[in-house]
Amino acid sequence: MTTEGTPNRPDNTPEPSNASNPHNHQPPERPETRPPTQPSERPETRPSTQPTHDRTHQPTPHQPTEATALPGGLTQVRARFGDRAEISESYGDTTIDVTPADWIELLTFVRDDLGYAFFDWLTGVDDPPDAFLVVAHVYNLTAGARLLLRTRVPREDPHLPTAVGVYRGANWHERETYEMFGVIFDDHPYLVPLLLPDGFEGHPLRKDFILAARVAKPWPGAKEPGESGHGAPSRRKTLPPGVPADWGPPDA
Numbered sequence: 001m002t003t004e005g006t007p008n009r010p011d012n013t014p015e016p017s018n019a020s021n022p023h024n025h026q027p028p029e030r031p032e033t034r035p036p037t038q039p040s041e042r043p044e045t046r047p048s049t050q051p052t053h054d055r056t057h058q059p060t061p062h063q064p065t066e067a068t069a070l071p072g073g074l075t076q077v078r079a080r081f082g083d084r085a086e087i088s089e090s091y092g093d094t095t096i097d098v099t100p101a102d103w104i105e106l107l108t109f110v111r112d113d114l115g116y117a118f119f120d121w122l123t124g125v126d127d128p129p130d131a132f133l134v135v136a137h138v139y140n141l142t143a144g145a146r147l148l149l150r151t152r153v154p155r156e157d158p159h160l161p162t163a164v165g166v167y168r169g170a171n172w173h174e175r176e177t178y179e180m181f182g183v184i185f186d187d188h189p190y191l192v193p194l195l196l197p198d199g200f201e202g203h204p205l206r207k208d209f210i211l212a213a214r215v216a217k218p219w220p221g222a223k224e225p226g227e228s229g230h231g232a233p234s235r236r237k238t239l240p241p242g243v244p245a246d247w248g249p250p251d252a
Helices: 071-084 100-112 170-181
Strands: 086-090 093-098 118-127 131-140 145-154 159-161 184-186
Touching: 071 086, 071 093, 071 100, 093 100, 100 131, 100 145, 100 159, 118 170, 131 170, 145 159, 170 184
Parallel strands: 093 145, 159 184
Antiparallel strands: 086 093, 118 131, 131 145
């Protein structure tokens, strides 16, 4: 028995394969592929707001540390001078005090052995009632460190060896200290006044120096009546700061 639309074929005839039937073509099976495994998601990390400390960082010469600027040099100073040098620290500055007899030796030592080859300044300080201080400021360009060197001279005989042979830049500084405080720097090549006019008497930065101002002599720049003897005084004049009450002309 046949069905309409179906061709007759023996019962044992095999079904045509899909490969020979273009209408029933199926793509060849591919091996099963698994999606690549994704790494497990990690919680998002944010950069720490805390500063990190790199212990391997080495300071530059312009970033002095206590290790480069102070302890090593101070140890050498103590070994060299012993009790003859007094070392102190104040407001971040290190000061070395010696007697006038050790002044030149200290300057030479810090320049040659500790590397403080740059001379910055030298000045005096009136330390009543019986002394003047002479202070020098030197600098180590390699370590970026500064040092104050100080000595004390008696008021009755203020003599100190000149530092020009160690630091040539001390020349003008010693001349200024000489005229302002009266400290005499022995063997200075040209110890004459630097700033004050010829014939000036006294040392104006001493604390006992009288600031005479307009009281000492008539002042040519007088502006008010009665000032420097011009006409009658308009009001009682006051003495300039630093002038004792019993000093000067009677009408002062």
